[in-house]
Amino acid sequence: MSFRAGKLTGIFIGTRKGAAKIAIEGAELVAGHGIKGDSHAGRDADRQVSLFESELLGTLRAEGFDVTAEKISANLITENIRLDSLAVGTRLRIGSSVIEISEPRVPCRNLTRIDNRLPKRLYGNCGLLGRITAGGIVRAGDSIEVLTAEHPQTTA
Numbered sequence: 001m002s003f004r005a006g007k008l009t010g011i012f013i014g015t016r017k018g019a020a021k022i023a024i025e026g027a028e029l030v031a032g033h034g035i036k037g038d039s040h041a042g043r044d045a046d047r048q049v050s051l052f053e054s055e056l057l058g059t060l061r062a063e064g065f066d067v068t069a070e071k072i073s074a075n076l077i078t079e080n081i082r083l084d085s086l087a088v089g090t091r092l093r094i095g096s097s098v099i100e101i102s103e104p105r106v107p108c109r110n111l112t113r114i115d116n117r118l119p120k121r122l123y124g125n126c127g128l129l130g131r132i133t134a135g136g137i138v139r140a141g142d143s144i145e146v147l148t149a150e151h152p153q154t155t156a
Helices: 054-062 109-113 118-122
Strands: 003-013 022-024 026-030 049-053 076-079 091-094 097-104 128-134 136-139 143-147
Touching: 003 026, 003 136, 049 054, 054 076, 097 136, 109 118
Parallel strands: 049 076
Antiparallel strands: 003 022, 003 076, 003 143, 026 136, 049 128, 091 097, 091 143, 097 128
């Protein structure tokens, strides 16, 4: 089983679906459910947690978008991992938690509140959604291991 390492740079939860998320230092990832306290938890078995690259946030700001991790509405912000290169079925280990990638994240209309051009800019590069297969506590600064999928699937 091969792996690459990255870092968890931010954790965000929201109290209402579609609203900006708030930064927290640590969170409980609940297997089969989501992030404890997040509005998306328990709603969809394949969309329990969302991931977004910190490097892409920097690129968007350099391009003139007024975007922050809170506004982008993702749960986990990663560093040093090319999320768009990961296949469905790839697993990420953060501490004792494991997240299995279930699908690419698609830009939603809520991004137009930031900038009308943002959904089009992010299409095909908006992060990933996953399911929590092993729960545990995660903290900003934790390392992330990208584990090779046992049965990789391609995304359509």
